[in-house]
Amino acid sequence: MFTSQGPTLRELAVQGMSSIERGYDLLAPKFDQTPFRTPDRMLDAVEETLARHEAPFDAGLDVCCGTGAGLGMLRRLCTGRVTGVDLSSGMLAEAGLAHPEADLLRADARHLPAALEDSYDLAVSFGAFGHFLPEERPAVFSGVHAALRPGGVFAFPIGAPIPPSRPAWWVVSGFDAAMRVRNAVWRPPFVMYYRTFPLGGVRTDLRAAGFTVETLPLDHFGRRPDGTPRWRLVLARKEG
Known part of the structure; x- marks a missing residue:
């Protein structure tokens, strides 16, 4: 939830009518006081699962790191x-204040710099994939694949589909519809959608980028009535 130290409604409106880059520049000082920051519970679940199944790693990369919520986890795993x-x-700038030991680089995840190639053993990303249209995913995944060393892992959580019987389905569907209208009538666009990152399509695009793909249940979040996990950790591995 938003706290009293978080952005005002007016500040959120200004952010939402800006470009993605400008919007997050404006929101950055108060971002960690919003529900948009990846919860510690999710970070802890991913860290525990990676530590149990994959660690240790040498170098780590946080793609779309934001204010650095995932950087502390990488420091402990790498x-x-x-x-x-x-x-x-x-x-x-906010990430640098919280994690002065980390190397920080301004770059578009769809065009990761060639200087990063073959440099990392673990790449992670949290909460950013809604900012990429489905047709942009291959570029993101290919860039991460290039940044990893042979045998390196790209890890990120992905939630199970929300059934239409739940109120949350209507909330996220309504948000996505509102964003489509906003982007149809206002420039610059602000791409942020909640229902454009299904596991099936993501798995296909990861494999096309050269990854082998497996998933592990994040049982910290329980299971659905049919027994499937509410959240999974995707492990996309660069063959080596």
Whole structure:
């Protein structure tokens, strides 16, 4: 939930009518006081699962690191350098205050710099994939694949589909519809959708980028009535 130290309704409106980069530059100083920040519960679940099944790693990369919620996790999982990449200089400034030991780089995840190639053993990303249209996913995944060393892992959580019988389905569907209308009538666009990242399509795009793909249940969040996990950790591995 928003706290009293978080952004005002007016500030959120200004952000929402800006570009993605400008919007996050404006929101950055108060971002961690919003529900948009990845919850510690999710970070802890991913860290515990990676530590149990995959660690240790050498170098780590946080793609779309924002204010650095995932950088502390990478520091604990990785024995070498940790790098955060984000499009927003404002978000990177906040990440630098919280994690001065991390290397921070301003870059578009759809066009990761060639200097990052073959440099990392673990890449993670949290809460950013709604900012990429489905047709942009291959570029993001290919860039991460290039940044990993052979045998490296790209890890991120993904939630189970929300059934239409639940109120949350109507909330996220309504939000996505409102964003489509906003982007049809207002420039610059602000791409942020909640229902454009299904596991099936994501798995297909990861494999096309050269990854092998497996998932692990994040049982910290329980299971649905049919027994399937509410959240999974995707592990996309660069063959080596």
